[in-house]
Amino acid sequence: MRSLSPDEDDLWARVAATIRPLSRDPVKAQATENSAQPSPAKPPAIAYKVAPRVAQGVTAKPKAGTTLDGSWDRRLKGGTVVPDRTLDLHGMNLDRAWQAIDRGLEQAIFAGDRVLLLITGHHRPGDPPVERGRIRAAVHDWLAASRHAANIAAVRGAHRRHGGGGSLYIVLRRR
Numbered sequence: 001m002r003s004l005s006p007d008e009d010d011l012w013a014r015v016a017a018t019i020r021p022l023s024r025d026p027v028k029a030q031a032t033e034n035s036a037q038p039s040p041a042k043p044p045a046i047a048y049k050v051a052p053r054v055a056q057g058v059t060a061k062p063k064a065g066t067t068l069d070g071s072w073d074r075r076l077k078g079g080t081v082v083p084d085r086t087l088d089l090h091g092m093n094l095d096r097a098w099q100a101i102d103r104g105l106e107q108a109i110f111a112g113d114r115v116l117l118l119i120t121g122h123h124r125p126g127d128p129p130v131e132r133g134r135i136r137a138a139v140h141d142w143l144a145a146s147r148h149a150a151n152i153a154a155v156r157g158a159h160r161r162h163g164g165g166g167s168l169y170i171v172l173r174r175r
Contacts, residue, residue: 079159084113122166
């Protein structure tokens, strides 16, 4: 592996100076001075600590797998559960999808619904710059950080008759 040339070292220092950390924790600044010493073989890696996103006023969630009894899981796997409400996110961008989930959860909780079918769509890989499956990838984090997280008993993959890998069941707690 070769060392960086002085021009490459300067360019790397300018690029590194524009990086914004993912968390608010202070990051040690690296010296950007051009010294007479040879450059390292590769730039040192900077570790960023990502702060977990937690909604305010939300109590701690129960551990995964302890929220539903076996009969619920069997009914969900068998597709015998009929969702009380369906929320289809097709054609939405990330912001609209998040708003629709928040509004849909609020309505379902108010109405006393127990099972919400969330249709996110299948992840279909595409060549860049096409990005697909971003909603599906973010939905679990959104639900965990939601103001309604305390009302969610479980999130499970949907049965094929309800969309399979492109859908999720959100089981709400009883009031």
